[in-house]
Amino acid sequence: MMILSRCCHSRAFNLFLFKPAINSLVFVSKKLSTFTPIVNSIQVFLRRPFHAHLVLKPLRLSGLALSISAVPFARAVECKRGSSRVDHLRQIDAREAHLSLSELASLIAPHSLWLVVAVVAAFMTALLNIQIPLFLGELIDAMAEIIKEHSQLGAASLAPISPVVMKLVASYAAQAGLTFIYITFLSVLGERMAADLRKRLFNRLLHLDMTFFDGEKTAELSSRLNVDVQEFKSSFKVTIAQGLRTLAQVVGCMWSLCRISPRMTLFTMAVLPVIISIGAFCGLLLRSLSRRAQSQTAIASTVSDEALSNIRTVRAFAMEGEEMRLFSREVDKGTLLHEALGAGIGLFQGGSNLLLNGIVVSVLYGGSGLIATGKLSAGDLMSFLVTAQTIQKSLAQLSITFGIALKGYTAGARVIQFAQLVPSESYNGEMKIPYHTLLGEIAFENVDFTYPSRPEHIVLNGLDLKVPAGQVVALCGPSGEGKSTIVSLLERFYEPSTGKITLDGKDITGMNVQWLRGKVIGLISQEPVLFATSIAENIRYGAPGASDHEVERAARLANAHSFIQSFPHGYNTIVGERGAQLSGGERQRIAIARALVKDPPILILDEATSALDTESERLVRDALDTAMRGRTVLIIAHRLSTIHNANKICVIRGGRVVEEGTHDELLKKKSIYAALVAAQKTKD
Numbered sequence: 001m002m003i004l005s006r007c008c009h010s011r012a013f014n015l016f017l018f019k020p021a022i023n024s025l026v027f028v029s030k031k032l033s034t035f036t037p038i039v040n041s042i043q044v045f046l047r048r049p050f051h052a053h054l055v056l057k058p059l060r061l062s063g064l065a066l067s068i069s070a071v072p073f074a075r076a077v078e079c080k081r082g083s084s085r086v087d088h089l090r091q092i093d094a095r096e097a098h099l100s101l102s103e104l105a106s107l108i109a110p111h112s113l114w115l116v117v118a119v120v121a122a123f124m125t126a127l128l129n130i131q132i133p134l135f136l137g138e139l140i141d142a143m144a145e146i147i148k149e150h151s152q153l154g155a156a157s158l159a160p161i162s163p164v165v166m167k168l169v170a171s172y173a174a175q176a177g178l179t180f181i182y183i184t185f186l187s188v189l190g191e192r193m194a195a196d197l198r199k200r201l202f203n204r205l206l207h208l209d210m211t212f213f214d215g216e217k218t219a220e221l222s223s224r225l226n227v228d229v230q231e232f233k234s235s236f237k238v239t240i241a242q243g244l245r246t247l248a249q250v251v252g253c254m255w256s257l258c259r260i261s262p263r264m265t266l267f268t269m270a271v272l273p274v275i276i277s278i279g280a281f282c283g284l285l286l287r288s289l290s291r292r293a294q295s296q297t298a299i300a301s302t303v304s305d306e307a308l309s310n311i312r313t314v315r316a317f318a319m320e321g322e323e324m325r326l327f328s329r330e331v332d333k334g335t336l337l338h339e340a341l342g343a344g345i346g347l348f349q350g351g352s353n354l355l356l357n358g359i360v361v362s363v364l365y366g367g368s369g370l371i372a373t374g375k376l377s378a379g380d381l382m383s384f385l386v387t388a389q390t391i392q393k394s395l396a397q398l399s400i401t402f403g404i405a406l407k408g409y410t411a412g413a414r415v416i417q418f419a420q421l422v423p424s425e426s427y428n429g430e431m432k433i434p435y436h437t438l439l440g441e442i443a444f445e446n447v448d449f450t451y452p453s454r455p456e457h458i459v460l461n462g463l464d465l466k467v468p469a470g471q472v473v474a475l476c477g478p479s480g481e482g483k484s485t486i487v488s489l490l491e492r493f494y495e496p497s498t499g500k501i502t503l504d505g506k507d508i509t510g511m512n513v514q515w516l517r518g519k520v521i522g523l524i525s526q527e528p529v530l531f532a533t534s535i536a537e538n539i540r541y542g543a544p545g546a547s548d549h550e551v552e553r554a555a556r557l558a559n560a561h562s563f564i565q566s567f568p569h570g571y572n573t574i575v576g577e578r579g580a581q582l583s584g585g586e587r588q589r590i591a592i593a594r595a596l597v598k599d600p601p602i603l604i605l606d607e608a609t610s611a612l613d614t615e616s617e618r619l620v621r622d623a624l625d626t627a628m629r630g631r632t633v634l635i636i637a638h639r640l641s642t643i644h645n646a647n648k649i650c651v652i653r654g655g656r657v658v659e660e661g662t663h664d665e666l667l668k669k670k671s672i673y674a675a676l677v678a679a680q681k682t683k684d
């Protein structure tokens with residue numbers, strides 16, 4: 001991308017910037033004839049004209065020599081682009097995730113009372129379910145007695161069946177009450193566990209190293225936080241409610257069957273090991289299918305989240321069609337996997353039902369023989385049959401529950417996978433410098449740094465940099481040479497590979513990170529992002545305890561008070577998602593107020609005025625000039641015209657300071673800085 005961007009027209013640069021995958025379709029060509037169709041195809045792809053000054057430059061890139069016609073190129077670009085976006089997600093999702101019993105127990109432990117009551121109620125319901133067929137059997141036998149008495153005496157009393165009917169009614173009523181209890185208690189348990197899990201994961205994500213976020217997609221994380229926790233919660237409730245009840249029912253029913261007829265029970269149960277073996281085998285297959293299906297759903301939702309959160313870019317590049325195609329493709333893959341999973345579960349359930357129904361038919365057949373020989377009463381056969389059918393239904397239910405538990409396990413494991421990650425141990429120290437003695441002198445001493453996500457690329461290389469207390473130091477230099485990285489290290493988003501960074505002579509590694517970021521350093525970034533709440537709340541984000549008066553004072557310092565006042569709702573105006581309802585200059589000034597409200601001794605400005613028009617820039621600049629007074633300031637300068645008055649300007653190249661001095665001193669040297677100033681003047 002960098003080589004292309006050097007010889008591209010700016011529009012082309014954007015093209016490559018916003019479609020990273022095109023980057024990988026690098027080609028080598030010295031001939032216009034090869035290039036023309038490619039340029040045409042890019043135009044087809046973009047559906048609008050596009051300037052390509054790059055075409056005649058012989059690019060020496062490591063890549064493929066492609067000789068392709070216009071339309072295939074467009075398709076290749078499209079296909080490759082979508083693939084690389086989701087390939088990354090697939091790599092994330094391919095990581096094995098496990099949920100151990102001890103983790104599950106630690107989730108349940110705080111709410112164990114709810115579980116105990118629910119389990120007891122579920123067991124009691126199951127016990128009643130076992131008793132009911134026996135009562136039905138008693139009823140049939142009592143009725144048979146009445147019929148016999150009627151046929152012998154010509155009349156009969158209904159008195160013998162009344163106690164049995166009473167027992168049945170009481171059992172059904174108790175069953176209803178217990179069902180209410182266990183379902184309610186399980187719901188509470190499930191909801192509380194899900195809330196804990198969600199909070200645990202969110203808290204962990206908030207504190208993980210920045211390196212983690214370099215490798216993860218936020219939409220993927222949000223899918224784990226919401227979709228997977230939801231799935232885990234629902235299936236946990238169902239699994240416990242149905243699983244425990246049906247399991248208890250199966251065991252109890254078997255005991256009842258043994259009491260009625262051990263011989264027939266033995267015959268009936270002979271088939272169970274077969275069903276269990278088939279179940280275990282199917283379980284293994286279905287578990288892997290379930291994991292793939294859920295990963296695929298997460299990938300599809302990540303694609304849509306990404307498109308929706310970047311909707312302006314999608315629209316600006318007329319990429320709605322392609323985003324839709326990419327989303328459809330991933331949704332369709334997920335649908336196929338879910339359908340296969342459904343079919344697998346259905347096959348398993350159908351198969352086990354067939355076997356279980358076979359049991360019922362066999363019981364009827366064998367039972368009739370026993371009745372004929374007087375070894376079994378009709379009532380016992382009735383009880384046996386109903387009990388055997390209860391077992392059959394329970395086992396069928398267990399197989400459904402198994403499918404649900406499988407999904408819950410996969411979802412829970414996906415959540416736990418991230419909730420278990422630990423921030424680096426060296427991350428937080430205890431030291432705080434008392435505010436009234438804090439000077440704000442910063443020093444980088446022989447600092448080397450590579451980003452953990454790209455260890456082969458050395459970004460800072462023996463950097464020595466001093467920012468004296470109360471002075472303004474500006475960093476400038478070509479793009480990608482490490483200026484923002486210096487700020488990231490000072491904010492302790494990353495730790496230096498070697499060397500140290502000191503504040504008032506003390507190594508910042510031992511300092512408390514929250515104190516450093518929250519109280520000492522105020523950061524105004526290049527593209528400030530606001531939260532979708534009121535202006536006052538956005539400013540107060542810099543100092544949550546700030547009074548209305550302090551918020552207004554910060555807004556005045558940031559040149560923002562007058563435009564805020566001009567809005568009908570003043571400080572209560574809602575700014576929209578990421579501050580989209582404000583202009584760039586307004587957003588900047590709110591961000592300046594947000595940094596100033598905590599009155600930080602050190603201010604970092606990732607210079608932000610380049611995208612503003614002259615009037616906005618003047619207002620923001622005035623605000624910054626006021627903001628800088630009496631503080632130690634480190635500026636990352638993109639427009640050199642804004643740093644003439646800095647106490648010191650450092651030119652960063654190759655990850656180190658290659659020149660330093662005041663504006664006038666550096667101009668006199670006629671070296672890199674002078675060349676940069678000259679180049680910018682020409683550009684302006």
Ligand SMILES: Nc1ncnc2c1ncn2[C@@H]1O[C@H](COP(=O)(O)OP(=O)(O)OP(=O)(O)O)[C@@H](O)[C@H]1O
Pocket residue numbers: 214451453454459478479480481482483484485486
């Ligand atoms: N999170 C990251 N993971 C891996 N590499 C990164 C990361 N952030 C930046 N880099 C790389 O580190 C190098 C220095 O980037 P940095 O943003 O510090 O440069 P810069 O001088 O501030 O550039 P610019 O003036 O364009 O903002 C670049 O090569 C960049 O690709």
